[in-house]
Amino acid sequence: MARATSRPESTRRRQRWPDGYDPENTRNSLITSALGLIEQRGFDRTSVQEIADQAQLTKGAFYHHFASKDDLLRHIQEEYLEAQLAAIQKIEADSDDPTVRVRELIRFSLTSVAEYRAHVTIFYQERRYLTGDLFAEVTRKRGLVEAAFAGMVADGVARGAFRPDVDPRIATFGLVGMCAWAYQWLNVGGPLSVDEVARQFSAMVLEGLSA
Structure with a gap:
């Protein structure tokens, strides 16, 4: 046959x-x-x-x-976090200068707020609805982003580019909060471009961090 x-x-x-x-x-x-x-x-x-x-x-x-509406919410959250992680990897690969890295991190963070405004809004306002494994996975990836921020600051302190009394964890809270909260007020069509806002943010942050 x-x-x-x-x-x-x-x-x-x-x-x-x-x-x-x-x-x-x-x-x-x-x-x-x-x-x-x-x-x-x-x-x-x-x-x-x-x-x-x-x-x-x-x-x-x-x-x-x-699988569910919760699963969709997890996907939306992870889409934003994965874009951040990919950008961080590129920033780290492109330069080993702590000052350049932090400047580029701020620029990307503000650019991503403009590009992913709905994602960012939902991330901060709606993530409380995630529970169990879905919440744990989003929290894990959020931790990776914050650890990368802190690592860049810690590297700058260790190499003498940033002040020795800077606590990388506290600096990270400030950086993340300052950039993320921009979703509430950043006007892409306003008088200042996103790049100009990033330049001013970078000047303030790096002046405070610099040794």
């Missing part, structure tokens, strides 16, 4: 997904819909049905990509 041959991957994919269906685009549409609704209404006042309706999709499509 002849052995049945397996179907080509392209055939299997066409049979699994309807023509024109793009899983990645569907997922991104749901995330974009959720970002707008949750930023405007809050997590607890936004339903899965509303997210699906706004994206012109079904609840079935939502649950194909996310």
Whole structure:
């Protein structure tokens, strides 16, 4: 008896997904819909049905990509944190000068507030709704970001670029808070560009840190 041959991957994919269906685009549409609704209404006042309706999709499509509304919230939080971690790695690879690193970190932090404003708003206002393993994973990645900030400051202290009495942990709280809170007031179309705000922030911070 002849052995049945397996179907080509392209055939299997066409049979699994309807023509024109793009899983990645569907997922991104749901995330974009959720970002707008949750930023405007809050997590607890936004339903899965509303997210699906706004994206012109079904609840079935939502649950194909996310286990729950909490899972979607975790994804939104991690998307922002992972962008921060990737930027930190690049900053560290591009220069070993502590002053340059902190300056670039401030510039990126403010740029990301402008680029990820909805993510940042949701991160600070809605993360209390995460619990259990979802909260633990977001907290772990948040800790990695803060540890990287503190590590850059500690390196500057150790190398004599920053004052020896600077506590890296306290400096990190100040840096993170100063940059993150900009989501409340930073006006991308205002009289000062994001780069100019970053320059002024850097001048204040580095003047305080410099040995």
